[in-house]
Amino acid sequence: MRMLLIHSDYLEYEVKDKALKNPEPIREEQKKGRLEEVLAAFISVEKVDETNPDEVVKKAVNEIKDVASHIKAKNVFVYPFAHLSSELAKPDVALEILKKIEERLKEGDLNVKRAPFGYYKAFKLSCKGHPLAELSRTIVPSGEAKAE
């Protein structure tokens, strides 16, 4: 899994078109979304993650919580983003992993949203620019060497 973490004044998105034949079904109110003072987690789920989804979910949640606590962000946007890897996991596995990350983060005291999966989306972001405002993380299941 590859994550790009951006601390932003806000993140807003608007669903445009389907990017998969069968994207995640969404309600009308999910076609647009916005969070203020947000840690945006742009996530590419990778093929290697399919070997142990639960472990990568746990590691991703820990990383996101750790960064959120350091930058004092209370809002997190989980954003499916298929552009951080050339070895993407299958969509059905990726969606399950992203849903689990959202659920586990919600168990704590963070306010969490997840952008819809399987769509082209317009988005606006306003990176804060401080030293911890732009971070990346690579997460793999134990026992899997990460190809650089």
Ligand SMILES: Nc1ncnc2c1ncn2[C@@H]1O[C@H](CO)[C@@H](NC(=O)[C@@H](N)CO)[C@H]1O
């Ligand atoms: N392995 C994977 N990890 C994360 N997201 C993935 C994925 N496989 C499919 N998606 C989702 O389907 C859209 C088309 O690839 C993706 N859409 C996007 O990445 C938008 N930024 C538009 O390009 C994403 O919602």
